Amino acid sequence: MSATDVVADRVRLVLASASPARLATLRAAGLDPEVVVSGVDESGVTAEQPAALVAELARLKAEAVDATLVLDDRVTVLVGCDSMLELDGQAYGKPHDPASAVERWGRMRGRSGVLHTGHHVLVHARGERLVRAEVGSTTVHFADLDDDEVAAYVATGEPLEVAGSFTVDGLGGAFVERIEGDHHNVVGISLPLLRTVLRSLGVRWSDLWTTSTP
Numbered sequence: 453m454s455a456t457d458v459v460a461d462r463v464r465l466v467l468a469s470a471s472p473a474r475l476a477t478l479r480a481a482g483l484d485p486e487v488v489v490s491g492v493d494e495s496g497v498t499a500e501q502p503a504a505l506v507a508e509l510a511r512l513k514a515e516a517v518d519a520t521l522v523l524d525d526r527v528t529v530l531v532g533c534d535s536m537l538e539l540d541g542q543a544y545g546k547p548h549d550p551a552s553a554v555e556r557w558g559r560m561r562g563r564s565g566v567l568h569t570g571h572h573v574l575v576h577a578r579g580e581r582l583v584r585a586e587v588g589s590t591t592v593h594f595a596d597l598d599d600d601e602v603a604a605y606v607a608t609g610e611p612l613e614v615a616g617s618f619t620v621d622g623l624g625g626a627f628v629e630r631i632e633g634d635h636h637n638v639v640g641i642s643l644p645l646l647r648t649v650l651r652s653l654g655v656r657w658s659d660l661w662t663t664s665t666p
């Protein structure tokens with residue numbers, strides 16, 4: 453299947469993620485994915501390295517949703533993702549509770565970590581099932597917050613349910629001094645990485661733009 457075989461009105465894009473940030477990122481880029489949440493229990497999954505962990509979790513999510521899809525004659529593109537912050541060799545997902553968020557910021561502030569996002573991409577076309585997985589990694593340099601700023605940020609609740617206890621595009625933006633690598637990879641899905649992966653699987657990025665693109 454060549455890239456020219458895929459045309460915008462015959463591509464179904466499925467985002468296997470509950471992440472509002474991933475959905476918003478894809479929509480802002482002119483795509484209109486169908487969201488199917490995997491419900492995968494991430495708690496028991498382990499891996500040697502943080503990058504391998506996000507790759508495995510992205511795979512589990514994508515495969516879980518793929519198993520439920522009813523394919524039709526359209527090309528179906530399915531994307532599963534997982535993000536974690538690597539700090540001192542350890543992988544950190546969502547802190548969930550304020551005490552954990554405060555403790556982590558105590559170790560993040562004034563230092564840098566690597567936000568890894570696993571991308572697991574499946575393409576169904578002409579009876580073929582193509583797969584490619586890649587991990588995007590972005591170095592994030594954190595501001596040296598004082599204790600009051602950490603407390604105030606945690607009190608907003610934002611850090612509790614995001615990987616690494618921070619956002620680069622939300623309230624946490626003021627606490628990210630610079631990054632080395634892709635911005636959207638930090639948010640939760642790397643657009644340039646996805647473009648490259650899809651092209652290698654015969655899907656042209658511009659064919660995914662919806663006709664309703666503003």
Ligand SMILES: Nc1nc2c(ncn2[C@@H]2O[C@H](COP(=O)(O)OP(=O)(O)OP(=O)(O)O)[C@@H](O)[C@H]2O)c(=O)[nH]1
Binds near residue numbers: 468534613615619
């Ligand atoms: N807006 C924003 N969200 C972030 C940022 N960093 C991490 N996140 C979010 O943190 C969450 C990481 O948890 P994941 O397990 O990867 O994804 P999830 O939200 O639980 O959704 P699933 O893919 O269904 O598991 C994702 O929703 C990311 O979009 C950021 O800088 N900005």
